[in-house]
Amino acid sequence: xxxxxxxxxxxxxxxxxxxxxxxxxxxxxxxxILPPPWQVADRFVRAIMDxxxxxxxxxxxxxxxxxxxxxxxxxLVVGYALARSALVERLLSPYLVALQAxxxxxxxxxxxxxxxxxxxxxxxxxxLIVFFxxxxxxxxxxxxxxARLLELGRSLxxxxxxxxxxxxxxxxxxxxxxxxxxxxxxxxVGAIVGEWAGAERGLGVLVNLARGSLFDIxxxxxxLLTIALVGIALYLIVVVIERRLVGxx
Amino acid sequence: MSPPRLAVLVVLLLVSLIAVACRGADGPATSxxxxxxxxxxxxxxxxxxxxxxxxxxxxxxxxxxxxSVQFAQFYLADQAGYYREAGLExxxxxxxxxxxxxxxxxxxxxxxxxxxxxxxPAVSQGIPVRYVATVYGxxxxxxxxxxxxxxxxxADLAGKRLGIPGRYGxxxxxxxxxxxxxxxxxxxxxxxxYPDFGQGAAVTQGAVDVATGFANNEPVQLALTGEDVTILxxxxxxxxxxxxxxxxxxxxxxxxxxxxxxxxxxxxAMEAIAADPELGLExxxxxxxxxxxxxxxxxxxxxxxxxxxxxxxxxAQGLGKLDPDGWTASIAYLTELGLVPDPVTVDDIxxxxxxxxxx
Numbered sequence: 001x002x003x004x005x006x007x008x009x010x011x012x013x014x015x016x017x018x019x020x021x022x023x024x025x026x027x028x029x030x031x032x033i034l035p036p037p038w039q040v041a042d043r044f045v046r047a048i049m050d051x052x053x054x055x056x057x058x059x060x061x062x063x064x065x066x067x068x069x070x071x072x073x074x075x076l077v078v079g080y081a082l083a084r085s086a087l088v089e090r091l092l093s094p095y096l097v098a099l100q101a102x103x104x105x106x107x108x109x110x111x112x113x114x115x116x117x118x119x120x121x122x123x124x125x126x127x128l129i130v131f132f133x134x135x136x137x138x139x140x141x142x143x144x145x146x147a148r149l150l151e152l153g154r155s156l157x158x159x160x161x162x163x164x165x166x167x168x169x170x171x172x173x174x175x176x177x178x179x180x181x182x183x184x185x186x187x188x189v190g191a192i193v194g195e196w197a198g199a200e201r202g203l204g205v206l207v208n209l210a211r212g213s214l215f216d217i218x219x220x221x222x223x224l225l226t227i228a229l230v231g232i233a234l235y236l237i238v239v240v241i242e243r244r245l246v247g248x249x
Numbered sequence: 250m251s252p253p254r255l256a257v258l259v260v261l262l263l264v265s266l267i268a269v270a271c272r273g274a275d276g277p278a279t280s281x282x283x284x285x286x287x288x289x290x291x292x293x294x295x296x297x298x299x300x301x302x303x304x305x306x307x308x309x310x311x312x313x314x315x316x317s318v319q320f321a322q323f324y325l326a327d328q329a330g331y332y333r334e335a336g337l338e339x340x341x342x343x344x345x346x347x348x349x350x351x352x353x354x355x356x357x358x359x360x361x362x363x364x365x366x367x368x369x370p371a372v373s374q375g376i377p378v379r380y381v382a383t384v385y386g387x388x389x390x391x392x393x394x395x396x397x398x399x400x401x402x403x404a405d406l407a408g409k410r411l412g413i414p415g416r417y418g419x420x421x422x423x424x425x426x427x428x429x430x431x432x433x434x435x436x437x438x439x440x441x442x443y444p445d446f447g448q449g450a451a452v453t454q455g456a457v458d459v460a461t462g463f464a465n466n467e468p469v470q471l472a473l474t475g476e477d478v479t480i481l482x483x484x485x486x487x488x489x490x491x492x493x494x495x496x497x498x499x500x501x502x503x504x505x506x507x508x509x510x511x512x513x514x515x516x517x518a519m520e521a522i523a524a525d526p527e528l529g530l531e532x533x534x535x536x537x538x539x540x541x542x543x544x545x546x547x548x549x550x551x552x553x554x555x556x557x558x559x560x561x562x563x564x565a566q567g568l569g570k571l572d573p574d575g576w577t578a579s580i581a582y583l584t585e586l587g588l589v590p591d592p593v594t595v596d597d598i599x600x601x602x603x604x605x606x607x608x
Contacts, residue, residue: 030375030377031375032351032354032355032374032375032376033351033355112445113445117442117443117444117445197445198444198445198446199444200415200442200444205415205444208347209417211347211348211351212347212348213367213370213417213418214370214374214588215350215351215367215370215371215373215374215376216374216590217351217374
């Protein structure tokens with residue numbers, strides 16, 4: 001990352017904190033409604049140091065990673081099938097759109113009922129929320145392959161596997177990574193929604209504990225900050241991998 | 250000024266305006282909390298007698314997550330005109346459970362219901378709320394199970410499987426107190442968490458030996474299946490204050506007489522229902538018609554609820570009576586558990602002069 005980029009990020013952060021401080025000062029909101037940034041920072045450090053956040057963080061992270069892997073993996077297969085088979089597209093499209101249109105908030109309690117409050121339910125919720133954008137990105141990416149290249153491949157008697165690995169996947173990668181950027185942040189949302197529907201541990205549980213049981217609003221904000229940092233970190237990992245495989249865009 | 254700078258300035262200005270507007274919309278702040286202001290009031294004055302021709306004082310009351318027969322006293326006071334006679338126009342709100350105390354402290358809700366295990370940490374964290382009347386004289390969170398499992402006293406819990414929604418909140422605090430009374434800790438039994446609140450069904454199905462629940466809910470439903478049920482209560486061991494009426498400091502400043510009138514009217518309805526439970530059942534069914542489909546169950550839940558309204562103090566001195574000694578003991582116990590970050594006293598939590606004479 002260049003020095004100017006780092007400087008921009010630092011300036012944006014300073015601006016955000018300044019704005020937050022200004023809103024606290026002007027509105028006069030007490031800390032139980034809107035704590036000032038330094039109080040949240042202090043609580044965040046204490047929660048990290050005393051081990052309050054760690055077990056919840058690992059739980060959420062496992063749900064996100066497993067859910068993203070399951071959702072993205074199946075979306076790649078279905079997305080490819082959608083791109084290459086009109087029949088599959090006709091058969092699956094209505095269900096995919098219906099799934100996307102159904103709020104995950106409404107599905108989460110049902111999934112918790114069917115699969116229990118453990119890891120499996122959360123992984124399924126994450127996978128569902130990741131699936132649609134990833135499948136559509138894959139479909140668009142595969143369809144974007146230059147038809148003349150495919151024609152050339154056929155004329156050279158390239159096998160299906162060779163066409164896939166040398167033409168379709170490289171051409172579709174930018175679009176697939178676009179879907180991954182969206183999907184990985186949605187997976188975090190899915191994990192939190194799943195935890196709200198019933199869980200023993202996780203950052204979503206800690207938000208509710210801080211809010212409704214401990215009345216520790218700075219801890220709630222510190223947990224929200226942790227959730228945001230998880231999303232940012234995962235997004236950046238996808239960007240780094242994308243740059244290695246596709247190059248900067 | 251360059252366009253980017255101008256844009257930043259405009260955004261800052263807008264945010265400031267919105268923040269000021271949010272503050273201003275709630276009316277003048279009158280308490281320790283600048284944002285704490287009660288809901289808009291037609292008169293901004295204490296409750297008035299309707300006979301004087303003045304408009305009634307509006308009160309917003311938060312009742313918990315789901316409309317239920319457990320709120321029969323509020324439904325009766327509303328339907329029988331007790332609130333109207335007291336110069337009040339009461340609006341009930343549900344679906345706000347997790348944030349109820351915060352909303353009451355903020356002044357968005359005038360009156361709510363909360364127990365000691367929530368109020369003590371909340372006040373300790375600086376939320377400006379006060380407890381003004383006891384509704385449940387006995388702490389309703391209990392441990393229950395089939396009598397056939399052999400759990401008849403806290404000491405019998407050793408080695409048993411116990412279902413609980415999670416290791417937090419009133420049921421977790423109650424359980425620790427119950428176990429401590431028998432020299433046990435949570436490590437002495439197998440705790441099974443049911444975050445989906447399925448612990449009651451788990452007892453019925455035999456998946457766990459006992460579970461935490463509410464005296465006026467799960468054990469009542471289990472007993473209706475014909476099962477002998479044992480209930481372990483915490484009251485005799487560590488008196489934890491049960492759910493009662495709470496209000497915000499700012500609301501009490503502005504609507505003190507209205508809150509006092511609300512407390513009196515609600516207690517009047519509780520006494521009427523205690524004398525004739527059918528009154529409460531009919532009021533609850535009128536408010537929530539769906540309850541009529543399980544009338545027998547609702548009647549049993551209401552009976553258990555009425556029983557829980559009266560602890561020894563309320564039985565001796567009247568419904569609603571506050572128990573400062575019990576609160577003091579609870580503060581000490583919650584402090585031991587590390588749930589009281591900043592010290593609080595009974596005077597920081599209770600307002601003891603809003604109960605009608607004789608209570």
